[in-house]
Structure formats: C-alpha cells, structure tokens
Amino acid sequence: xxxxxxxxxxxxxxxxxxxxxxxxxxxxxxxxxxxxxxxxxxxxxxxxxxxxxxxxxxxxxxxxxxxxxxxxxxxxxxxxxxxxxxxxxxxxxxxxxxxxxxxxxxxxxxxxxxxxxxxxxxxxxxxxxxxxxxxxxxxxxxxxxxxxxxxxxxxxxxxxxxxxxxxxxxxxxxxxxxxxxxxxxxxxxxxxxxxxxxxxxxxxxxxxxxxxxx
Amino acid sequence: xxxxxxxxxxxxxxxxxxxxxxxxxxxxxxxxxxxxxxxxxxxxxxxxxxxxxxxxxxxxxxxxxxxxxxxxxxxxxxxxxxxxxxxxxxxxxxxxxxxxxxxxxxxxxxxxxxxxxxxxxxxxxxxxxxxxxxxxxxxxxxxxxxxxxxxxxxxxxxxxxxxxxxxxxxxxxxxxxxxxxxxxxxxxxxxxxxxxxxxxxxxxxxxxxxxxxxxxxxxxxxxxxxxxxxxxxxxxxxxxxxxxxxxxxxxxxxxxxxxxxxxxxxxxxxxxxxxxxxxxxxxxxxxxxxxxxxxxxx
Numbered sequence: 001x002x003x004x005x006x007x008x009x010x011x012x013x014x015x016x017x018x019x020x021x022x023x024x025x026x027x028x029x030x031x032x033x034x035x036x037x038x039x040x041x042x043x044x045x046x047x048x049x050x051x052x053x054x055x056x057x058x059x060x061x062x063x064x065x066x067x068x069x070x071x072x073x074x075x076x077x078x079x080x081x082x083x084x085x086x087x088x089x090x091x092x093x094x095x096x097x098x099x100x101x102x103x104x105x106x107x108x109x110x111x112x113x114x115x116x117x118x119x120x121x122x123x124x125x126x127x128x129x130x131x132x133x134x135x136x137x138x139x140x141x142x143x144x145x146x147x148x149x150x151x152x153x154x155x156x157x158x159x160x161x162x163x164x165x166x167x168x169x170x171x172x173x174x175x176x177x178x179x180x181x182x183x184x185x186x187x188x189x190x191x192x193x194x195x196x197x198x199x200x201x202x203x204x205x206x207x208x209x210x211x212x213x214x
Numbered sequence: 215x216x217x218x219x220x221x222x223x224x225x226x227x228x229x230x231x232x233x234x235x236x237x238x239x240x241x242x243x244x245x246x247x248x249x250x251x252x253x254x255x256x257x258x259x260x261x262x263x264x265x266x267x268x269x270x271x272x273x274x275x276x277x278x279x280x281x282x283x284x285x286x287x288x289x290x291x292x293x294x295x296x297x298x299x300x301x302x303x304x305x306x307x308x309x310x311x312x313x314x315x316x317x318x319x320x321x322x323x324x325x326x327x328x329x330x331x332x333x334x335x336x337x338x339x340x341x342x343x344x345x346x347x348x349x350x351x352x353x354x355x356x357x358x359x360x361x362x363x364x365x366x367x368x369x370x371x372x373x374x375x376x377x378x379x380x381x382x383x384x385x386x387x388x389x390x391x392x393x394x395x396x397x398x399x400x401x402x403x404x405x406x407x408x409x410x411x412x413x414x415x416x417x418x419x420x421x422x423x424x425x426x427x428x429x430x431x432x433x434x435x436x437x438x439x440x441x442x443x444x445x446x447x448x449x450x451x452x453x454x455x456x457x458x459x460x461x462x463x464x465x466x467x468x469x470x471x472x473x474x475x476x477x478x479x480x481x482x483x484x485x486x487x488x489x490x491x492x493x494x495x496x497x498x499x500x501x502x503x504x505x506x507x508x509x510x511x512x
Contacts, residue, residue, distance in 0.1 A: 192430040
C-alpha cells in the first residue's frame with residue numbers, strides 16, 4: 001500500500017466518495033460535491049470563453065490600431081447582437097433574444113440540413129442496398145440481407161397510414177423483433193458503459209489514491 | 215413451490231437496492247486487486263482502424279479530436295492514450311484538438327503521459343517525441359462549425375495560437391499539416407453526437423477519412439456509420455479501448471518497444487467481466503423470482 005501524498009489526489013478521492021455516498025442515501029456531503037462540480041465546470045468554461053475567445057477575437061482586435069474600421073464595426077455589431085441573449089433577464093426587452101437565436105438557428109440549419117441529408121440519409125440508403133459486392137464473403141452477404149430486411153421490417157412497423165394486414169402484418173411483427181434486438185443491444189452497452197465509469201473511479205481510488213493496485 | 219423457497223423469492227424482489235450496490239462494488243473491486251487474465255479479441259471495427267493507421271502513408275497525420283468531458287474519462291481516455299502510442303510508435307505526425315472545452319485538460323494529460331513514456335526510452339533525437347516537430351496540440355476554439363469547415367481551408371487560420379500560446383505558423387509540424395489534405399485519418403473521441411458533425415462538415419465537404427471512439431452507451435447508434443464506410447473504424451467503450459491497447463502493445467513489441475506500459479482499458483476487463491456476470495445473474499434471478507411468485511403477489 002502506497003497512499004498518495006498529493007493533496008489534489010486526496011481532494012479528488014474525498015469528492016468521489018462524497019458523490020458515491022448518494023448510493024446509501026441523500027446527504028449533505030453529496031450535495032456539497034454536486035454543487036461544487038456544477039460551479040467549477042461553469043467557472044472553467046466561462047474563463048476559457050473569456051480568455052480564448054472574447055479577448056483575442058473581440059477586445060484585442062477592436063482595440064488594435066491596424067484593424068480596419070469596417071472590421072471593427074462588424075465585430076462590435078456582432079458582439080451587440082450576441083449580447084442580446086442577456087435581455088432574457090429584462091422582461092420588457094426579453095423579446096430581443098429572438099434576434100441572436102434566429103441568426104444562430106438559421107445559420108446552423110442552413111449549414112447542417114443539406115450535409116445531413118447527404119451523410120445521414122443518402123449514404124445510409126446506399127449502405128442498405130444489397131449489391132453483388134455485398135457477397136464478397138458469405139457472411140458479409142448474409143449480414144447485408146439481414147440489414148436490408150431489418151430496415152424494411154422496422155420501417156413497416158412505423159407505417160401507420162394503413163391497417164396492418166396482408167404482407168404488412170408479418171413484416172411489422174418482424175420489425176418489432178428487430179427493434180427489441182436493438183433495445184437489448186443498447187441496454188447491454190449501457191450496462192457496460194456505467195460499469196466502466198465505476199471501474200474508472202475505483203481504479204483511481206485503488207491506484208492513484210491508496211496505491212493498492214499498481 | 216414450497217412456502218420457505220417462495221418466501222425467499224418474494225424477499226429477493228423486495229431486497230434493498232443498497233445490497234445490490236454493495237455486491238457490485240465488491241464484484242468490481244476484487245478483480246482490480248486480484249486480476250484474472252482477460253485478453254479481448256479485436257472486433258472488426260477496432261481491427262480496421264488499427265490497420266488503417268498502421269499502414270497510413272508517412273506524410274499523412276493522425277488527428278485526434280478530444281470531444282469528451284471528464285465524466286466519461288474512464289471509457290475514453292484509454293483510447294486517446296492508445297492512439298497516441300500507436301502514432302508515435304510508427305512515427306506518424308499527430309495533431310490534437312478539443313471540440314469540448316472540458317476536453318482540453320484530458321487531451322493534455324494524455325499527451326503528457328505518452329510523450330513521457332517515449333522520451334524516457336529515447337536514446338537519440340530521432341527516438342524522441344518533440345512538441346512542434348512530431349505533434350501539435352491546437353487546443354480549443356468555437357463554434358464547432360467554424361472549426362470543422364475552417365480546418366479544410368487552413369488549420370492555422372482556425373487555430374492561430376496553440377494550446378500553449380505559440381503561434382501555430384511558427385511550428386515546423388504545421389508545414390506538413392496544412393489542412394484536411396494532409397490528414398490521413400481524423401478520430402473523434404466523443405461521448406456525444408459530435409462524430410456525426412465531423413461526418414457532416416469534414417467528410418461531406420472535404421472527404422476526410424474519419425473514425426470514432428465512443429462511449430458504450432452510444433455504440434449501437436454509430437454502427438450504421440461503420441457499416442456504410444463513413445467511419446473507417448470504431449472503438450466502442452472500454453472494451454474497444456482494451457482491444458486497441460492489445461493491438462498497439464503487439465505493434466510496439468514488434469518495433470522493439472516492449473516497455474510494460476500501463477493499459478487501463480485492459481486492466482479493467484476482469485472487473486468488467488465479473489460485473490457483467492453478476493448483472494446477468496441479477497437479471498435471471500429477478501425474472502425467476504418474478505414469475506415464480508406472480509400468483510402469490512396477486
């Protein structure tokens with residue numbers, strides 16, 4: 001056993017145990033650690049936004065003599081539009097918050113939608129099509145056919161425009177099976193993820209803090 | 215069913231959940247102290263990523279985007295470490311950035327760990343891993359769209375200064391990594407949908423090769439993109455990290471770098487296995503108790 005002498009490791013270990021104490025029941029140690037985490041995370045982010053974005057990209061550039069006047073006007077105008085987010089706190093002016101939201105929303109949608117259609121719909125549709133190349137090996141061919149059937153069956157399950165009879169009935173039932181298999185896989189992965197996070201903390205406690213594990 | 219056995223099953227259904235936490239704590243902790251050997255076999259997405267990086271042309275760089283936050287460090291940090299070791303072991307240039315501001319510290323931690331490992335064993339300047347020559351940490355900037363689209367034009371415009379405050383133009387490595395054309399593969403290590411944004415903006419627009427390392431929770435959502443070839447490979451959760459660690463350890467051994475390094479993902483596999491067995495046992499027991507006592511509870 002080789003217990004750490006680093007005060008930061010001790011602080012991290014005590015806070016980890018404080019968070020884990022919630023597993024027993026709600027208590028002040030857990031509350032303290034939770035609030036501290038939220039506060040530090042926000043403070044850290046705000047500091048970075050200030051020093052890495054606002055100061056070099058706005059204040060320094062607006063204050064620099066070599067920056068052209070038109071650039072300065074643009075920068076100040078954009079900063080004012082951004083600052084309109086704070087009008088949320090003034091009830092009479094709160095409607096102004098729609099201006100920056102509309103700009104961000106419009107810009108993001110314009111940039112994302114065309115590329116999203118290509119990446120998430122067209123490329124995925126192409127990958128679902130079974131071609132001769134899919135049968136390079138027997139197993140790749142089999143998986144390609146299963147994927148195609150799975151996509152068709154799952155889509156048919158969510159097809160609500162007509163009564164489920166004829167071909168649609170067995171196909172939509174097959175869709176339920178594919179969906180359940182998907183849920184099962186997701187749940188299995190979720191268990192693995194949560195266990196991994198706990199292992200990570202235990203590795204820290206046993207290795208970095210207590211030195212039990214090398 | 216006999217009365218006492220039925221009572222036990224009813225009692226099991228009403229067991230205080232804290233006993234389950236305690237059992238899981240022990241089941242996970244004991245294999246960390248007394249590990250048993252588990253050597254995960256690489257799955258195809260992991261093997262594909264490894265093979266791609268391993269055979270990447272010398273003039274192409276590996277870019278790692280640290281897109282996660284400390285809460286998922288346990289799963290994702292071993293991936294960053296393993297990728298850095300791989301790139302340095304085969305002498306490929308590396309660029310690191312963070313899309314999440316919280317990823318900055320994690321990125322730097324991984325860089326410090328891996329560069330210290332390599333430089334501790336270096337006998338010549340050639341063997342060393344040197345900042346600005348072999349790798350660069352661009353740091354973080356915002357917004358995401360500007361970063362992903364801007365890097366296709368000129369990386370130094372997006373990151374005029376690196377994480378440490380140096381002018382990126384002044385770094386020798388930047389003569390070889392100008393934009394996406396010089397990047398062999400970009401790997402987004404994320405606990406969110408950020409890898410899909412890399413597809414939308416970096417791949418659709420500029421055709422850059424991508425891969426991802428993601429938390430196990432989101433693995434099922436990303437498999438279709440591996441299947442479609444949009445991601446060359448994928449590391450899913452701690453197990454994905456452990457598989458990659460094994461492949462990198464073998465590669466390093468072949469390259470004469472048998473250094474007995476710490477592999478956190480692999481270390482965790484015995485605990486992971488024990489925990490999975492315990493949870494499967496809980497699920498089975500819970501279902502047996504539920505069905506066996508259904509009549510009685512009514």
